[in-house]
Amino acid sequence: QQQVKQSPQSLxxxxxxxxxxxxxxxxxxxxxxxxxxxxxxxxxxxxIAIRPDVSEKKEGRFTISFNKSAKQFSLxxxxxxxxxxxxxxxxxxxxxxxxxxxxxxxxxxxxxxNP
Amino acid sequence: xxxxxxKPSRDICQRGTSLTIQCQVDSQVTMMFWYRQQxxxxxxxxxxxxQGSEATYESGFxxxxxxxSRPNLTFSTxxxxxxxxxxxxxxxxxxxxxxxxxxxxxxxGTRLTVV
Numbered sequence: 001q002q003q004v005k006q007s008p009q010s011l012x013x014x015x016x017x018x019x020x021x022x023x024x025x026x027x028x029x030x031x032x033x034x035x036x037x038x039x040x041x042x043x044x045x046x047x048i049a050i051r052p053d054v055s056e057k058k059e060g061r062f063t064i065s066f067n068k069s070a071k072q073f074s075l076x077x078x079x080x081x082x083x084x085x086x087x088x089x090x091x092x093x094x095x096x097x098x099x100x101x102x103x104x105x106x107x108x109x110x111x112x113x114n115p
Numbered sequence: 116x117x118x119x120x121x122k123p124s125r126d127i128c129q130r131g132t133s134l135t136i137q138c139q140v141d142s143q144v145t146m147m148f149w150y151r152q153q154x155x156x157x158x159x160x161x162x163x164x165x166q167g168s169e170a171t172y173e174s175g176f177x178x179x180x181x182x183x184s185r186p187n188l189t190f191s192t193x194x195x196x197x198x199x200x201x202x203x204x205x206x207x208x209x210x211x212x213x214x215x216x217x218x219x220x221x222x223x224g225t226r227l228t229v230v
Contacts, residue, residue, distance in 0.1 A: 034218075034219070036221075041223070041224075041226075042223055042224070043119075043207050043221035043222050043223045043224045044158065044207075044221050045221070046116075046218060046219065046220065049218070089157060089158065102148075102160055102163070102173075103158075103160065103209075103219055105157045105158045105159075106157060107156070107157045108156075108157050
């Protein structure tokens, strides 16, 4: 059972455009939603994260939108640049019941930004 | 954020042999984790490396196949035992930091190819 569904699998955007990646989750106990960026040959790097008490978080060109009732969250990359070309993973975790921190990842989106 | 170093960065191994991957962190951390990322796939948590006690394994992963050591708060090893081509993956060490250990940071990974 895939607990975090991510789409699209791949995305091609022109330089300066907006990249949008969507994720949906099933487990209502999830209370932390990070996005990771991974370049080839590198480990994932934390990009931005949100908690369900806010509907949006912005850091520079990167924005997370969160819809708790729909159990969906998305990453928006404004003014996309060729250097943003990478694989993006959404993830979710829960701290309920004193559980240890564990991340459940989406399947990833390969973003290509054309010059 | 913590600086995480993994060794080796890549290796090609014969089937039936074992490989031990090392993870060194530049600061003491409570939570350390091992993930597997199969080619073109998402990240799957193998186990939580507990300092001074046995690792906690996720469903589908067993200690005999993936023994883990955590002798102190800055170091852990993952062994991939009796390898088969299906074990060809990237293995990633991760640490939890921040309030409640919610922020996960990753090493650069170990790319393992089993022939």
